[in-house]
Amino acid sequence: MDTLGQDLRQMQRTPLHPEHVTALRAIGEEVSFAPGEIVAPLGEPATRFFYLLEGEIEMLHPYSDERLLPSTLGPQQFTGEISFLGGGVHALPMRAVRATRAISVPRERMLRLMAEMPELSDIVITVFAARRRLLLERQATGLTLIGADQDPSLRRIEEFAGRNRIPLRSVDLICAQSEAIAQECGIEPGVPAVVFGPGNAIEAPTPLKVAQKLGLDLQADPGEVFDLLVVGGGPAGVAVAVYAGAEGLRALVVEDLAVGGQAGTSSRIENYMGFPTGISGADLVWRGEVQALKFGTRFAMPRRVVQLAQQEDGLFCATLDCRTRVCARSVVVATGVQYRRLGVPGLARFEGQGVYHAATEIEARHCRGAQAVVIGGGNSAGQAAMFLSRAASHVHLLVRGDSLAASMSEYLSSRLAADPRITVHLGTTLCGTFGEDRLEEVEAENSDGGRWRISACAVFIMAGAAPNCRWLGDLVTLDAGGYIITGAAVGRALSFETTRPGIFAVGDIRAGSVKRVASAVGEGSVVVSEVWRHLAENAVRT
Numbered sequence: 001m002d003t004l005g006q007d008l009r010q011m012q013r014t015p016l017h018p019e020h021v022t023a024l025r026a027i028g029e030e031v032s033f034a035p036g037e038i039v040a041p042l043g044e045p046a047t048r049f050f051y052l053l054e055g056e057i058e059m060l061h062p063y064s065d066e067r068l069l070p071s072t073l074g075p076q077q078f079t080g081e082i083s084f085l086g087g088g089v090h091a092l093p094m095r096a097v098r099a100t101r102a103i104s105v106p107r108e109r110m111l112r113l114m115a116e117m118p119e120l121s122d123i124v125i126t127v128f129a130a131r132r133r134l135l136l137e138r139q140a141t142g143l144t145l146i147g148a149d150q151d152p153s154l155r156r157i158e159e160f161a162g163r164n165r166i167p168l169r170s171v172d173l174i175c176a177q178s179e180a181i182a183q184e185c186g187i188e189p190g191v192p193a194v195v196f197g198p199g200n201a202i203e204a205p206t207p208l209k210v211a212q213k214l215g216l217d218l219q220a221d222p223g224e225v226f227d228l229l230v231v232g233g234g235p236a237g238v239a240v241a242v243y244a245g246a247e248g249l250r251a252l253v254v255e256d257l258a259v260g261g262q263a264g265t266s267s268r269i270e271n272y273m274g275f276p277t278g279i280s281g282a283d284l285v286w287r288g289e290v291q292a293l294k295f296g297t298r299f300a301m302p303r304r305v306v307q308l309a310q311q312e313d314g315l316f317c318a319t320l321d322c323r324t325r326v327c328a329r330s331v332v333v334a335t336g337v338q339y340r341r342l343g344v345p346g347l348a349r350f351e352g353q354g355v356y357h358a359a360t361e362i363e364a365r366h367c368r369g370a371q372a373v374v375i376g377g378g379n380s381a382g383q384a385a386m387f388l389s390r391a392a393s394h395v396h397l398l399v400r401g402d403s404l405a406a407s408m409s410e411y412l413s414s415r416l417a418a419d420p421r422i423t424v425h426l427g428t429t430l431c432g433t434f435g436e437d438r439l440e441e442v443e444a445e446n447s448d449g450g451r452w453r454i455s456a457c458a459v460f461i462m463a464g465a466a467p468n469c470r471w472l473g474d475l476v477t478l479d480a481g482g483y484i485i486t487g488a489a490v491g492r493a494l495s496f497e498t499t500r501p502g503i504f505a506v507g508d509i510r511a512g513s514v515k516r517v518a519s520a521v522g523e524g525s526v527v528v529s530e531v532w533r534h535l536a537e538n539a540v541r542t
Contacts, residue, residue: 014127015076016051020120021103023113024051028105033057033096040079040094042142042197045087045215049110050079055100060093062142062197063181069140072097078124081131082165085111085293088215091141091167111296121294129290135167142197143210144181147173151192152352153205160207160302162362163258163265165286166214207257207302208322218254218300218324226252228531229318229328231305234261235281235517236507237334238288239524245295247528252326253297254318256304260285261336262465262508263517265358266380267387271409272518281517282360288521300326305471308503314538316502329502329538330531333469333476333484334524336508340464342375346433347459354439354458359384363458367392371456373442375430376463377401378515382412384460389421396454398428398444400463433459467509475500483511494530496523502534 016024030053033039039050042062050057057073060066073079079094084107105113114121135141143161148154148170161168171178174190182189185201194205196213211217220226230240233255244251258264266281275284289299300320307319308331317327339357341348347355356363359374364387372392374385377399385397397416403426404413416422425444431451432443442459445451467482476498477485484505487495489512496504506523508515513523 014123016078016120016123020117020123021051023117023120024049024103024105027109027113028103031102031104033100033102035096035098037096038093039096039100040090040092042091042093043089043200043213045089046080046084047087047107049084049105049107050102051105052077052079053101053103055102056097057094057100058097059140060095062092063184065093068092078127080124081128081135082290082293083132083215084128085125085290086216086299087219089213091135091143091214093142111294114294115296125290125294132165132167136165139167139169141167141169143168143214144195145170145193146178146181146195147171147192149173154192154194155352157194157205157207157210159358159362160210160258162360163260163282163358164216164301165282166210166216211302216299216301218303218320218322218326219298220252220300220326224327225315226250226326226328227330227535228252229254229316229326229331230334231308231318231331232261232334232336232507232509233259233285233289233299233301234334234336234507234520235263235285235288236336236520236524237261237332238285238292239521240332240334240506240527241292241297241299242288242295243525243528244531245292245297247532249528249531251292251297252328253292253299254303254305254320254326255299255301256321257302259289259299259301262339262380263520265360265462266383267359267364268383269517270411280360284517307471307473308475309473310475310500310502314502330534331503332496332524332527332531333472333498333503333505333509334507334520335468336520337465338468339461340466342430342461342464344430344433347430350433350435350439350459353437354435354456355433356458356460357462359387359460359462363460364388364391367458369393370458371396371454372458372460373398373430373444373454373456374460374462376461377404377407378462379407379409379412381460381462382408382416384462385416385422386412386419388460389419392421392457395422396444396456397422397424398430399424399426400429402427402447430459465508469509472503476503476505479511481511483513484509485511494533496527496530497534502538504530 059068061068194202227249228251230253263281268278270278304321305318368391427447431445434441490499507520
């Protein structure tokens with residue numbers, strides 16, 4: 001299956017072309033580092049790109065200051081990984097091994113150069129992606145979770161990090177490693193905690209606090225006005241982000257949990273053009289995020305828009321859940337849909353303790369050798385069942401309808417029927433959950449009223465999707481199901497414009513849209529031309 005980022009061993013020696021180095025010299029300055037001097041402190045913003053002319057730089061273990069990897073960076077190589085594109089922080093410290101000279105380029109200048117020189121950009125991003133993959137695979141980072149399996153709040157952070165491709169290290173609550181970290185940070189041993197480097201425990205940790213520590217939160221100057229505000233970071237929203245950035249629009253994407261949306265919870269998408277061996281939803285959308293970052297689009301997460309209003313001067317001002325306000329000349333709504341919380345007795349009690357709304361490696365590890373239950377009849381549910389069957393002893397797919405033909409792709413339903421580790425229960429619903437500290441058993445009911453119990457360690461709910469746009473108030477017109485009506489249906493000349501000029505809707509949130517990843521990406525790419533037209537006709541772009 002296709003993934004982003006080749007192995008670092010294949011990419012770390014890829015040199016830049018001579019004309020690239022000449023361009024770097026033109027916009028940067030030459031700097032020197034003495035032996036033992038820190039080049040990139042842990043947790044400091046990644047604001048500079050270093051191209052090595054001579055010398056050697058090593059990555060350090062964030063807690064011991066010893067060399068972390070046997071390989072080092074030398075002449076014709078450069079520092080950085082994906083966090084550089086988004087203005088994040090250094091996840092690992094770097095130190096000069098011996099006297100080192102380098103060309104230092106400020107981040108903003110480097111991003112502009114990458115946009116102007118695609119060959120340079122190709123090399124840099126490929127290496128950056130490979131390094132991010134290395135950090136993920138080796139859990140090489142200063143962000144450490146102690147006892148995530150014992151604490152629901154830490155599991156939420158683990159989910160946030162996993163779905164956003166943020167490297168983290170997870171250690172057991174009771175072990176020599178966690179005791180050493182606790183002692184160094186001055187925290188009580190044997191207590192779940194989140195730390196980011198020596199002596200830096202995060203109090204009352206949340207995904208937002210972790211995002212702030214890593215530089216992923218909103219980065220906007222007071223009074224800054226964007227050309228475009230994109231609400232939602234699923235396939236449609238990220239496609240908008242890519243094309244808006246490529247067209248030179250100052251764009252901001254606000255996402256409340258993880259870039260990828262519902263598609264990000266899909267472990268394998270096989271019917272997306274260009275990926276014959278399949279690709280995970282998270283990888284697919286992360287590729288788009290990297291593209292958008294390269295073009296200068298900014299992301300803020302985990303943030304949620306709670307209200308949108310239009311000022312007398314025509315600007316749209318969004319109030320975020322932190323009460324911060326963000327203003328833009330246009331808005332694209334790409335919030336998609338959310339799985340409804342089923343009204344099943346006891347279900348809410350097991351959220352995060354056996355009840356999940358995503359099927360990724362993080363959740364699948366809890367199912368190893370045990371039975372799992374998936375709720376839903378769409379492609380997401382089918383893909384989850386196939387993915388989980390590799391770890392679980394058996395997967396039960398509960399489908400309310402009497403057929404999968406109308407809601408699931410034929411290739412997927414055929415695979416489910418042929419897999420001996422998956423049982424599809426048609427005309428069946430979930431009606432009860434049982435367990436002590438964690439989910440242990442579920443009760444199902446068929447269309448005849450018959451009930452039976454299944455011993456299961458986890459339930460994955462992927463059914464009952466509902467639109468998410470209450471924060472829009474009465475700014476736009478919705479259909480009876482709560483989806484946003486656009487285009488000719490509300491008398492607009494632009495296909496994706498709503499009843500409010502300057503507000504557009506794409507993807508699953510739009511009434512009449514095709515609920516597929518490919519169509520969402522298509523709508524997200526096309527709507528940018530409509531945004532351009534709106535800005536030009538209203539002379540609101542500076």
